[in-house]
């Protein structure tokens with residue numbers, strides 16, 4: 001007997017990397033307990049770091065932020081910080097309509113931000129490309 005891809009036995013063996021608590025088009029929560037999950041999380045941080053042109057997403061929000069963000073210091077910054085452990089956590093970096101969510105920040109800025117809510121992406125979308133100095 002042959003199976004078309006994906007083989008059911010392989011799918012059920014794989015640990016869940018991304019959970020969709022609100023359905024397939026809703027929030028995504030990456031399973032950090034798996035190596036594949038941690039890789040995905042780091043990859044998304046890298047994508048955000050790229051789209052921010054190597055600048056911290058909290059630049060202008062955190063007075064101490066130097067702006068320029070070396071990749072080694074980049075961390076995944078959640079806009080909805082209060083939900084990190086629970087009902088509002090969202091590890092997506094873009095909404096279905098293309099709007100950016102979350103960002104890459106200095107680990108230090110992340111700590112300085114604390115639990116304050118900051119909508120640092122505003123209403124920016126890929127169709128309103130940031131100006132130089134805008135990030």
Ligand SMILES: [Zn+2]
Pocket residue numbers: 056057058059062065066067105106109
């Ligand atoms: Zn920063």
